[in-house]
Amino acid sequence: MTAGYNTISMGTGRKEFNPKKVRPGIEHYIKEAGQGVVNQIGGAEKIDESVVGNFMAARFNNQAHLGGFVGTIDPALEFKPSLSVEGACGSGGLSLISGIRSVLAETADVVLAIGVEVQNTVKAIYGADVLAGAGWYANRKKGHAYFFPGQFSDRAGVYYEKYGYDYARKGMARWFVNAMENARLDSTAQEHHNNVADLEGLYHKMKPNGASFVDHLNVLDCSKVSDGASGIAIVSEEGLKRIGVDKKDAVEIVGFAQLTRNITQDPPDMVELTTIKKAAAAALKSAGITIDQVGTVETHDCFSIAGVLAVEALGLAAPGKGAEYVAEGKTARNGVMPMNTTGGLIGWGHPTGGTGVHQAVTIWQQLTGKAGSAQIQLSAERPYGLTINMGGDDVTVVAIVYKRG
Amino acid sequence: MNYDERLQHVSVLGAAGKMGSGILLLTAVEMADLSLKPENKGKAFVLNAIDLSDEGLAGLMDYLRAQVLKIAEKKAVWLRSVYADRDHLIENYHIIDQYINDVMRIVRPTTAMEVAYKSSLVFEAVSENKDLKVKLLKQIDQNNPHKTWFFTNTSSVPIHFIEDEAGLKGRVLGFHFYNPPAVQKLVELIVTANTLPEASAFAGNYAKALGKVVVPSNDFAGFIGNGHFMRDALHGIHEALDLAGDRPLTEAIYMMNKISQDFLVRPMGIFQLIDYVGVDVVQFIMKVMNPHLADEDLHSDLLDNMMEQGIIGGQHSSGAQKDGFLKYEKGVPTAVYDVEKKTYVDISQFAASCDEALGKLPESFVPWKNAVKIKDKDTHFGPYFASFKGMDSLGAKLALRYGKRSDAIGRKLVADKVANNEQDVNTVMLTGFFHAYGPINNYFND
Ligand SMILES: NC(=O)c1ccc[n+]([C@@H]2O[C@H](COP(=O)([O-])OP(=O)(O)OC[C@H]3O[C@@H](n4cnc5c(N)ncnc54)[C@H](O)[C@@H]3O)[C@@H](O)[C@H]2O)c1
Numbered sequence: 025m026t027a028g029y030n031t032i033s034m035g036t037g038r039k040e041f042n043p044k045k046v047r048p049g050i051e052h053y054i055k056e057a058g059q060g061v062v063n064q065i066g067g068a069e070k071i072d073e074s075v076v077g078n079f080m081a082a083r084f085n086n087q088a089h090l091g092g093f094v095g096t097i098d099p100a101l102e103f104k105p106s107l108s109v110e111g112a113c114g115s116g117g118l119s120l121i122s123g124i125r126s127v128l129a130e131t132a133d134v135v136l137a138i139g140v141e142v143q144n145t146v147k148a149i150y151g152a153d154v155l156a157g158a159g160w161y162a163n164r165k166k167g168h169a170y171f172f173p174g175q176f177s178d179r180a181g182v183y184y185e186k187y188g189y190d191y192a193r194k195g196m197a198r199w200f201v202n203a204m205e206n207a208r209l210d211s212t213a214q215e216h217h218n219n220v221a222d223l224e225g226l227y228h229k230m231k232p233n234g235a236s237f238v239d240h241l242n243v244l245d246c247s248k249v250s251d252g253a254s255g256i257a258i259v260s261e262e263g264l265k266r267i268g269v270d271k272k273d274a275v276e277i278v279g280f281a282q283l284t285r286n287i288t289q290d291p292p293d294m295v296e297l298t299t300i301k302k303a304a305a306a307a308l309k310s311a312g313i314t315i316d317q318v319g320t321v322e323t324h325d326c327f328s329i330a331g332v333l334a335v336e337a338l339g340l341a342a343p344g345k346g347a348e349y350v351a352e353g354k355t356a357r358n359g360v361m362p363m364n365t366t367g368g369l370i371g372w373g374h375p376t377g378g379t380g381v382h383q384a385v386t387i388w389q390q391l392t393g394k395a396g397s398a399q400i401q402l403s404a405e406r407p408y409g410l411t412i413n414m415g416g417d418d419v420t421v422v423a424i425v426y427k428r429g
Numbered sequence: 430m431n432y433d434e435r436l437q438h439v440s441v442l443g444a445a446g447k448m449g450s451g452i453l454l455l456t457a458v459e460m461a462d463l464s465l466k467p468e469n470k471g472k473a474f475v476l477n478a479i480d481l482s483d484e485g486l487a488g489l490m491d492y493l494r495a496q497v498l499k500i501a502e503k504k505a506v507w508l509r510s511v512y513a514d515r516d517h518l519i520e521n522y523h524i525i526d527q528y529i530n531d532v533m534r535i536v537r538p539t540t541a542m543e544v545a546y547k548s549s550l551v552f553e554a555v556s557e558n559k560d561l562k563v564k565l566l567k568q569i570d571q572n573n574p575h576k577t578w579f580f581t582n583t584s585s586v587p588i589h590f591i592e593d594e595a596g597l598k599g600r601v602l603g604f605h606f607y608n609p610p611a612v613q614k615l616v617e618l619i620v621t622a623n624t625l626p627e628a629s630a631f632a633g634n635y636a637k638a639l640g641k642v643v644v645p646s647n648d649f650a651g652f653i654g655n656g657h658f659m660r661d662a663l664h665g666i667h668e669a670l671d672l673a674g675d676r677p678l679t680e681a682i683y684m685m686n687k688i689s690q691d692f693l694v695r696p697m698g699i700f701q702l703i704d705y706v707g708v709d710v711v712q713f714i715m716k717v718m719n720p721h722l723a724d725e726d727l728h729s730d731l732l733d734n735m736m737e738q739g740i741i742g743g744q745h746s747s748g749a750q751k752d753g754f755l756k757y758e759k760g761v762p763t764a765v766y767d768v769e770k771k772t773y774v775d776i777s778q779f780a781a782s783c784d785e786a787l788g789k790l791p792e793s794f795v796p797w798k799n800a801v802k803i804k805d806k807d808t809h810f811g812p813y814f815a816s817f818k819g820m821d822s823l824g825a826k827l828a829l830r831y832g833k834r835s836d837a838i839g840r841k842l843v844a845d846k847v848a849n850n851e852q853d854v855n856t857v858m859l860t861g862f863f864h865a866y867g868p869i870n871n872y873f874n875d
Pocket residue numbers: 442443444445446447448449479480481482485553554555556557558561565582583584585605606607608706
């Protein structure tokens with residue numbers, strides 16, 4: 025993979041965001057991200073096919089059929105294969121998987137993968153209805169007004185009960201602080217302008233309040249409502265030559281897995297992200313490595329509790345020890361396992377269908393030394409990166425292992 | 430008749446007005462919430478929105494729908510539990526739509542006063558005219574067999590006059606909202622010597638259900654809020670006229686506006702506040718209050734002069750400020766009205782020289798926006814105003830005099846038994862007028 029590009033993640037937090045003003049639509053984001061990639065690979069003629077990952081444009085923007093917008097990126101893409109894929113917030117990851125499979129099948133040498141979502145078209149209370157589509161509609165009625173925060177609030181509640189409220193909140197607070205601090209270093213991040221002096225103090229001051237939101241999470245525990253897109257090129261060795269990009273400016277995909285849980289059933293274990301656990305293990309296995317060889321992870325922290333639970337699912341900490349692992353700074357940018365180094369979903373933003381691709385772009389930036397102020401130092405012994413992209417409540421998971429080119 | 434029963438049949442008079450529309454909104458929502466309680470299932474709740482103006486009532490229904498939508502969005506979490514047994518209400522927007530419907534189905538807009546003959550509670554918010562109020566309440570009472578209670582929103586008419594003249598013995602009280610009722614937290618509650626204890630207890634519960642802060646005021650013209658504001662405004666006007674001995678009145682108005690806003694750390698200067706309320710309203714309230722005051726003359730020729738020239742401030746229907754003493758661009762004063770020349774003079778022409786004449790603000794100055802958030806008022810405002818005493822500037826002198834006068838007005842409201850205590854005066858000014866500190870304090874003592 026190479027030539028990653030992120031638009032700004034637009035929404036509350038960005039200085040230029042004004043909910044009352046007319047904003048660019050989904051067309052703009054697809055075009056900007058697509059052209060951002062095209063400009064780095066010497067033109068759209070080099071691209072064999074395109075995939076657009078998107079979750080709910082059909083409701084957020086009254087627009088389906090996003091494959092049809094690829095032609096707006098460049099006329100050279102018209103009359104070439106182009107399709108869109110959907111797996112809730114895992115849609116971006118699915119667009120990567122789709123491209124990887126095509127390259128492996130040798131039906132393409134250069135695939136343009138785009139992930140996009142434009143969500144600020146509706147207020148959060150209605151956005152919650154739209155996003156609830158990532159769960160089973162039969163469960164919507166008994167769900168919370170803020171459906172997904174409600175789902176993960178329930179998970180957090182069980183975690184508190186099992187391991188202690190203060191203990192858990194300490195880890196979740198640190199997760200939030202890391203997200204903000206990392207986001208400040210990336211100019212495209214939604215929380216780039218964040219300048220709160222005492223982040224941890226702010227976090228603890230805002231006690232979860234079920235009367236106005238959900239029982240066990242505050243808004244700082246949640247990812248952002250975002251408009252944004254990311255794009256990246258998935259290429260074979262042949263393709264690299266074609267686009268004239270040096271191997272050192274690319275990352276190699278060394279393993280991947282895409283697993284899906286039965287959406288009509290409740291999670292088998294409220295304090296375990298079972299699908300993530302299985303998918304990460306399968307991806308590492310297909311790469312022939314262990315988690316100890318991974319230098320940095322981008323994980324799907326739609327909620328801080330999902331970050332903590334992912335730490336456990338990846339085997340970085342034992343069950344119940346994830347909060348401690350995070351609280352000790354082990355996932356911070358200078359910790360033993362830097363995670364979400366450009367802010368993740370809570371700091372960088374969460375344009376739902378775009379997130380999977382954004383994660384890949386961040387890993388590509390970090391492994392090729394292109395992360396700018398957000399750059400972390402990776403050791404030679406641990407040259408791998410890992411992305412975990414999740415759709416719904418641990419239903420669709422895409423795990424990909426990357427290596428420096 | 431319990432709380433819920435009292436609120437089953439209600440009328441609002443003057444429902445299309447500034448105050449009436451807000452009262453209607455709050456009452457409609459409260460009644461709808463009662464109607465959704467399981468024990469009230471199947472009972473009809475009726476809220477008559479009565480006004481003279483058909484156009485006004487049409488606008489009211491638009492306003493109501495838009496506001497209820499916002500309220501429903503905010504309480505969607507609770508509404509989900511309310512509608513938990515309604516299988517077809519699944520998504521938030523289904524639930525929000527249903528709630529809007531459940532509020533709107535209670536409200537009956539009409540120009541026919543007769544519908545109030547069936548109400549057990551009547552809110553009165555027609556124009557500030559005692560004879561009109563008396564006439565309407567009397568008419569309703571004489572035709573209503575339910576011994577209905579009347580809650581009037583009058584700003585200045587003593588309630589016992591309405592009680593006597595309309596023959597409502599004990600069944601009327603002053604329920605004085607601030608503008609706009611849907612936003613402002615304060616309600617002044619005024620009972621007469623006869624008001625039924627159960628009526629005032631109900632009023633207290635109703636205010637609490639609306640999330641209001643209730644301050645009892647005794648039954649003197651203007652009550653606490655306007656009792657303070659009118660006198661405070663007159664002080665500003667008199668000071669400006671005095672200053673105008675040496676300089677044009679336009680400059681003096683600018684200076685007193687600045688003293689009352691910046692030096693005294695208030696949300697807006699006194700002339701801007703007069704414009705906000707409306708020169709006409711201020712003049713009118715003074716006129717209504719004045720006959721009831723033995724030892725003072727609440728009247729200003731300057732206000733009369735402005736009225737004659739039709740320069741009256743107030744707000745456009747969009748909420749934007751109309752020009753009055755000051756001219757506004759996007760809500761910011763840019764010019765001052767010259768009553769002699771009948772034209773506005775740009776502030777930029779004289780601001781620098783006026784500011785210099787007033788002198789600097791003390792080092793410890795904190796603008797109102799931040800000062801309202803200060804928890805320990807005394808530790809900040811004590812030293813802040815004390816520092817004026819060591820300053821020899823015109824601004825310091827005017828500010829001290831203003832602060833002292835404001836304090837004296839507050840204390841007199843207590844001495845005259847308009848307010849029960851100093852705390853109540855301060856609560857009214859802090860909550861109803863958004864002052865950063867109460868007018869009764871020790872900051873300005875010598
Ligand atoms: N505006 C304020 O800041 C404020 C604050 C507190 C209290 N008040 C008091 O509230 C009352 C209403 O003031 P407002 O500012 O809302 O005035 P307004 O002029 O906006 O509204 C008065 C409404 O009463 C209607 N009306 C007039 N005569 C009527 C009649 N015979 N039958 C039915 N409706 C009639 C008018 O059509 C109008 O819609 C006044 O007593 C006023 O003193 C006003």
